[in-house]
Amino acid sequence: KSFFSKLLFNYLHKRFKKTILISKDIFLLSRSKRIKLIPKLKKKINMNQNILHYNQKKLKKLIYALENKEKIIFEDMYDRNTGKNNKKIIFKFKNKHILIFEGLYVLNDFENHLKNSFKLLIIENIYISLIRKIQRIRDKKISIQNVIDEFTHLHLPSFLEYLYKYKFDICLNVKSNKFIKTYSNKK
Numbered sequence: 001k002s003f004f005s006k007l008l009f010n011y012l013h014k015r016f017k018k019t020i021l022i023s024k025d026i027f028l029l030s031r032s033k034r035i036k037l038i039p040k041l042k043k044k045i046n047m048n049q050n051i052l053h054y055n056q057k058k059l060k061k062l063i064y065a066l067e068n069k070e071k072i073i074f075e076d077m078y079d080r081n082t083g084k085n086n087k088k089i090i091f092k093f094k095n096k097h098i099l100i101f102e103g104l105y106v107l108n109d110f111e112n113h114l115k116n117s118f119k120l121l122i123i124e125n126i127y128i129s130l131i132r133k134i135q136r137i138r139d140k141k142i143s144i145q146n147v148i149d150e151f152t153h154l155h156l157p158s159f160l161e162y163l164y165k166y167k168f169d170i171c172l173n174v175k176s177n178k179f180i181k182t183y184s185n186k187k
Contacts, residue, residue, distance in 0.1 A: 001122055004172070004179060005102035016098055020091070022062070024103025026074070027054045031083030031141070038146045041153040049158035050105035059109050066093045067113060105158070107166050121168040123182065126156075128174075 002023065009021040028034070034053055041047060058074060065072035070093060077087040101110070107119060130151050134144055172179040 001102050001104075004122055005100050009100055012098055012100070018095060019098040019100065020093075021100045021102065022091070024054065024059075024101065024106055024109070025080055026077040026087065026089060027059050027062075028078040029053055029055060030078065030085045035142050035146070037154075038142070038150050041149060047154055047158070048161075049154050050108050050162075052154070054105075062091070063110065063113055065091060066099070069093050069095070105162055108162065118170075119166065119168045121163075121171045122174060122179070123171060124174045 002025075005021060005023070009019060013019040037052055058077075061072060061074075064070075072091050072093075074087075074089045074091075076085040077089050078085050079087045107114075110117070130148070133151060134147050137144070137147060171182045173182045174180075
């Protein structure tokens with residue numbers, strides 16, 4: 001998602017200077033907070049990763065600022081390198097922009113606010129996705145087994161629920177580091 005969105009941003013930004021790329025990852029709760037949730041995953045059914053892992057209040061403030069063309073300053077945003085919420089980020093939505101909002105479950109966030117949108121889904125082999133998650137472990141606070149538990153008990157059920165809910169304009173499959181169009185305008 002991140003790689004494709006950066007390619008898309010670079011392409012659009014050359015043609016339309018008012019292009020903004022926002023990664024939903026900046027709204028993640030700290031890694032330590034998310035790790036504390038893992039033991040609870042096996043006990044409950046239908047847990048939603050979007051609600052559990054992302055700061056919903058700040059996401060709503062972003063949408064409000066975007067709709068009202070305001071400047072907004074966020075403190076304590078997630079930094080993927082440190083796993084902590086210690087970043088300061090400023091957005092200025094004064095004029096019309098092309099907004100690329102990249103990350104998991106972004107349609108859930110904008111569901112009632114979408115007007116002119118293009119919905120793109122990037123599909124990757126499930127095992128490659130899990131391997132990449134395991135490779136991203138940066139510290140000893142989380143075990144490989146916990147990563148697998150989180151993936152199978154939270155990530156996959158949340159994602160399947162998401163897929164059944166939305167219709168995408170284009171779906172791209174990742175094969176051999178290439179993006180291949182698989183289908184358009186289908187649920």
